[in-house]
Amino acid sequence: MEEKCGVAGIALDGRSVSYPLFFTLYALQHRGQESAGISTWDGVSIRSFKAMGLVPEVFHDRHLKRLKGEIGIGHVRYSTTGESSPENVQPFTINFRGGMLAIAHNGNLINTEFLRRSLEKSGATFVSTTDTEVIANLLVKELLRHDPVDAIRSVSMQIEGSYSLTILINDLLIGVRDPLGIKPLVLGSVDDGYIITSESVAIDAIDGKLIRDIRPGELVMIKEGKLKSHMLQQMRNTAYCVFEYIYFARPDSLMNNRLVYDVRRRIGEKLAEEHPVDADIVSPVPDSGVTSAIGYSAASKIPYLEGLIKNRYLGRTFIMPYQQAREASVRLKLNVVKPNVKDKRVILVDDSIVRGTTSRRIIDNLRESGAREVHLRIGSPPIIAPCYFGINMSTREELIASNRSIDEIRDTLNLDSIGYLSIEGLIDAIGKKREDLCLGCLTGIYPLEIPGEKSTVRQMRLSQFKTRREHQWI
Ligand code: SF4
Known part of the structure; x- marks a missing residue:
């Protein structure tokens, strides 16, 4: 994305x-x-x-x-x-x-x-x-x-x-x-x-x-x-696009009178309230999951410990033409800190899941490194529909959550448990009114009528503008 x-x-x-x-x-x-x-x-x-x-x-x-x-x-x-x-x-x-x-x-x-x-x-x-x-x-x-x-x-x-x-x-x-x-x-x-x-x-x-x-x-x-x-x-x-707060914007940006860092931290706290689980460590998927993992750890009192370290020197042109090379690319981008996860029950915090292919590889790597349990907590509700407003997302068919139940996603990703933030939890964390947010890719209900989109419910009565x-x- x-x-x-x-x-x-x-x-x-x-x-x-x-x-x-x-x-x-x-x-x-x-x-x-x-x-x-x-x-x-x-x-x-x-x-x-x-x-x-x-x-x-x-x-x-x-x-x-x-x-x-x-x-x-x-x-x-x-x-x-x-x-x-x-x-x-x-x-x-x-x-x-x-x-x-x-x-x-x-x-x-x-x-x-x-x-x-x-x-x-x-x-x-x-x-x-x-x-x-x-x-x-x-x-x-x-x-x-x-x-x-x-x-x-x-x-x-x-x-x-x-x-x-x-x-x-x-x-x-x-x-x-x-x-x-x-x-x-x-x-x-x-x-x-x-x-x-x-x-x-x-x-x-x-x-x-x-x-x-x-x-x-x-x-x-x-x-x-x-x-x-x-x-x-x-x-x-x-x-306002909710994904600016969840993922796109830098955490140090002030956006529509909200510090993005504060929103992400509250997302982590809400996730801990909505999806508690007994575990040994809370670990982010770097970098976008870091602030929410800090919030989850603070609210749950489970220690924050990094289980994955990102290689910051891989360029965006790191194109992997072969399956073997694609698998290696995840290991090169994110390496597991093995002693931090070995024999541990790990709560992994990520901002969102689009297709789920990278998540699956990360989870497999954690398990191969000795993690006893892996519980994934996602800082957004399931993405069920495409974006028409400038975010490069997958098509509906490619989105892991568009035609699978939460239990099916858990099994597809080889997890012990999975917890997505609720729409209400996200709205609370952002601190704006629901009707002032675009939630199109999370609800299929867009703020504008999209030509050709199967769900054409209007979120707002657009005829009433001055x-x-x-x-x-x-
Ligand atoms: S559909 Fe709306 S909330 Fe989703 S990414 Fe696009 S603009 Fe953002």
Whole structure:
């Protein structure tokens, strides 16, 4: 399971933006490891450098020096819509009659095909297979008739799905969050400017201060050092992605007024309440299970002891073509600390199970290393349905929990016991109202109607949103 992307935009006064953007993208690396890109406005045009690879592999001093300008945007990507190819690397740039624009997108549109077809009918041509290019083409069309704010307002009325965007229109930096706030987007400041980005850790990386989350449906604009906010659409409810808290976001990020670390720790405490078991140690699947295992251990008073150590130096391109090599890959990624698990009853804490293939190998390795019992505790409810909002998950058929009972999953994974966090436990741990969360992949009930999805129950009454055209200076 992979997050699709991370975005950033920075506007500074009298200082080049390329190095600060590089640092923010580095801090967002966990949100996308396939490609990275930066676009800056140099006073005359937009310059870009983007390529496949990790942030430090893509950018060298010579690239950053060439990316002149005090305003720019950046992107890290893991593909879900559109293949993994150089044409799909973002930011996506396009010329239009009024100048140039660059756009970086985290999320996934659910009406891309319809929009792409109608744009093609009106003469648009596409060079990539991404939904971001669809947004860029819609925006160019609207910019011929409207100012940037009204152009984006009009685009936001046409696109459906999840989108946190950073946009450069010549020397104007804009951040936009979809009306349900499915993907995160935050606003921060530094002494000489502003930053818009996916997670607060990227603001920390340039020694900035978090101002606040960008509101669902809000557009934030920075021009000539001044910050302005406009509400494009306002819904009765939000639909924050719960997997940002469970797995994707960094634990040190503050998201929608919640520290992710605190949520994960509470998830562990809730798991201990809901699924207690007699055991000798609580051990995480590193790294994402660590904070919840600490919470489980504290609540159960069972000692925390690491039974698995992660090899931090395996690249994302560690592709294993043969079965034998794939099995070796789990051992290389996660090694068992044999004396810590030998003859022990182990509670293993993981954030989630998607297909279950890696979990099975880890459990087999623990047993081969002498663990007497293995009890798996999962920091999310069972994933029973796919995600349509930008998370690369398996199809329904591949999901271990989509057509198996809990007892069948326990037997498939060769466990002594298994316990998933309940939906109520997860909602309590996050500390938001149920109707303000997206639980689509856990319930099959999505906050938007998904074309072709067999469960099309709407979570929220979307017809009842207000559109406000207020302008406020912050
Ligand atoms: S369907 Fe699941 S992964 Fe996708 S946005 Fe909703 S909660 Fe997040």
